[in-house]
Amino acid sequence: MSISGLNTLKxxxxxxxxxxxSFVSTTEAVVLSNNDNQLFTDPEREYKVTHEFNGFFEHSMEDAEKHFREKKAYVVEKV
Structure with missing residues (x-):
């Protein structure tokens, strides 16, 4: 798979x-991992996309309200 052409995850x-x-650096998306903060520590480690969402709710510190953000979000798990 070409890294430079990766603009979506399946x-x-x-x-x-x-x-x-590369995907996170060039795309407006959120990636959630079951590998805590070690997602990028081993460049060759493989992850499987288990879920894909078109958006998510987020709490705003500015107005103390919850807002839906239309932003792709993916859940990945170590393979």
Whole structure:
């Protein structure tokens, strides 16, 4: 898979941490991992996309309200 052309992730597919790093750096998206803060520590480690969402709710500190953000969010798990 070409790292430079990665502009979306597909549920069920495997990606290396290097590919996910490139994706996050160039795309307006959120990636959640079951690997805590170690997602990018091993560039060759593979992750599987288990869920894909079109947005999420977020609490705003500015107005103390919850707002829906239309932003792609993906859940990945270590393979």
């Amino acid at each position: 549920k069920g597919q495997h990606y290396t941490a290097k590919e996910l790093d």
